[in-house]
Amino acid sequence: xxxxPARVGDLEINQNLHVQRQTWIxxxxxxxxxxxxVLAALSGVFGSGPLARTEATDDxxxxxxLYDRFGRYEGELVLQLVLSPEATETDRVTVEIDRPYxxxxxxxxxxxxxxxxxxxxxxxxxxxxxxxxxxxxxxxFRLRPKYLGALDGRILINDVGPLRFNQFMFP
Numbered sequence: 001x002x003x004x005p006a007r008v009g010d011l012e013i014n015q016n017l018h019v020q021r022q023t024w025i026x027x028x029x030x031x032x033x034x035x036x037x038v039l040a041a042l043s044g045v046f047g048s049g050p051l052a053r054t055e056a057t058d059d060x061x062x063x064x065x066l067y068d069r070f071g072r073y074e075g076e077l078v079l080q081l082v083l084s085p086e087a088t089e090t091d092r093v094t095v096e097i098d099r100p101y102x103x104x105x106x107x108x109x110x111x112x113x114x115x116x117x118x119x120x121x122x123x124x125x126x127x128x129x130x131x132x133x134x135x136x137x138x139x140x141f142r143l144r145p146k147y148l149g150a151l152d153g154r155i156l157i158n159d160v161g162p163l164r165f166n167q168f169m170f171p
Contacts, residue, residue, distance in 0.1 A: 058163040062087040065155060071169050073148050077105070079141040085134045087157050093130055094158055095139060098123040101153035105143040112139070123154075145169045 043051045055066045066080040087093060092115070102124045114126035130137055148169050154162040 056165045063157045077143045081139040083137045088130045095126045096156040098154040104147040109142040
């Protein structure tokens, strides 16, 4: 809505202070939103940073899972299982990963290669041979997400657990 020109100092201009104040408020909100996006990016929400990687430990302290909290659709994702000496007391370790989580990913590589693999009612089971029992071991899963959004995972080691974790995949 145009107003008649008003004299401001030596100038004769159209002004609507109400609209101008609303515009200033919207600008400040926009600046705040941009600042939040920059802070989220710096902290690791969209890639690497302090919030990007995390770890979870089961209740019995027999294994830890190091994983990316955030990932990208079709990008590489790494799950690293660190098994305590208690988990590797025998010459074999069984890892079970729940079906909804595992079917939402393409498995690129498993290091070391499992001795046996099977599909159960609750998920996928992998049996690994342990060459040095009672010594900590590491199992690495390289995955490629085939989904967007949040997904919860669940892992059991030698039927101990479950260890629950969540991830979020961006486009």
